[in-house]
Amino acid sequence: MASFVGVTKCPVGIAHTYMAAEKLQKTGQADGYKVKVETQGASGTEDNLTADEIKAADFVVLAIDVAIDGMERFVGKRVVFSTTAEAIKDPQKMVDEGKHADVYTGEKQHTAENEADAESEDTAHEQSPVIKQLLNGVSHMIPFVVIGGLFIALSIALGGHATAKGMVVAPNTIWSTMNQIGNIGFSLMIPILAGFIAYAIAGRAALAPAMVGAMVSNTPAILGTKAGTGFLGAILVGYAAGYLTKWMNSWPIPKSLRAVMPIFVIPLLGTAIISAAFVYLLGSPISWLMTALQNLLTFLSKSPSTSVVLGLVLGAMVSIDMGGPINKVAFLFGVASITAGTPEIMGAVACAIAVPPLSSGIATLFKSELTSDEEKTAGVSAILMGLIGITEGAIPLATAHPKQVFPGIIIGSGVASAVGMVFHITDAVPHGGPIVGVLGATNNLGLFFLSILIGVIVSTAIIVFLKQRAVAHQKSMASAE
Secondary structure, X not given: OOEEEEEEEOOOOOHHHHHHHHHHHHHXXXXXXXXXXXXXXXXXXXXXXOHHXXXXXXXXXXXXXXXXOOHHHHOOOEEEEEOHHHHHHOHHHHHHHHXXXXXXXXXXXXXXXXXXXXXXXXXXXXXOHHHHHHHHHHHHHHHHHHHHHHHHHHXXXXXXXXXXXXXXXXXXXXXXXXXXXXXXXXXXXXXXXXXXXXXXXXXXHHHHHHHHHHHHHOOHHHHOOOOOOXXXXXXXXXXXXXXXXXXXXXXXXXXXXXXXXXXXXXXXXHHHHHHHHHHHHHHHHHHHHHHHHHHHHHHHHHOHHHHHHHHHHHHHHHHHOOOOHHHHHHHHHHHHHHHXXXXXXXXXXXXXXXXXXXXXXXXXXXXXOOOOHHHHHHHHHHHHHHHOOOXXXXXXXXXXXXXXXXXXXXXXXXXXXXXXXXXXXXXXXXXXXXHHHHOOOEOOHHHHHHHHHHHHHHHHHHHHHHHHHHHHHHHHHHHHO
């Protein structure tokens, strides 16, 4: 019996990873293949591929958005490189391509060690290597921000008290310990972000220069500035360390000395070069830019007129590609606001995140000739994912009816985000949906839920209206014929 194996991995490791695996599994089995797909998600690697399964497979399908572990396993096999979004949208194409795919030699990899496959990069739907490298850093950073945000939010909610300077936690209590643990989580996310951007470019040897360099770039005492360089500095360090390491790896070093390059020479020289660049050249201007950006965000979030505009833009970005690079830009913008002291930005993003899956799912409950039984089932799943803040739950419904669903979710998400800004909703964790309110990460649970509800109502109404108009148009065209 013919067979193929696959691996799926998205930046966050939640929705896209498992949806892509399910699509490949169903499509392959429908074509008569024996299929096994390994998922490298947020909870770790599941359904691990064995050496015998890989050897017996006719080809390998890699639906991956970021670097994966174990690429060396597929050397000598026919390998199809693509993304999780493509696997969800058109899994049949990937299965068909497998029969004639090129044999993977290990020289070109969608991995942490090398750039993405050049041929795949040329297609319009592929993300650029730069975006993939950034998303690799973001995906590894998220758990640290979650830990930091939740520990700090819970410590303040359960053990904090109001003072003239804001909410503080009494010292020498379990709540102050919890608060300190949260701060550790926040302090680690900067080097993790830089480290795994660099790792996606040049592998393990780039980790030390990037992570140490990121800490240097965010230590004002070393830079001689009033503030660190923040996320902007960490991202710049990640790319600089990654490409610096990649260049060092290309040096014509004698074979006898190559073993010491990744463990001694590259970390030492790389860390020295990156640190010197920030101490003597880049630290001050980037610190000034980050301070200016922070002041701008504070102004936009506090002024009623500008906060609405900011909310509309962020909400639209969240829903326009649901987990893609545009979504991640808005998300990273919100994450940066948590540590920068303007959590209203993340609050606005959190309000928008739940709108696409909730509204598109609820819209399937309304009678429409455009809604199939399969879509109604997907709608229930989308609603459940919306409750826990997984925007990707709307993807199957949006791809089925893009002309009706996308206008609704983009406008509805923008409205929810803008209302959240008006209500000054804050969010202490890098996530959204009702779940973060239940966990105590927002400052006003009732207004947070109301912001989401308003966005969902607007979005659902638009989707249902456009579907009804599409049905009416089809009927008028049929009668005209």
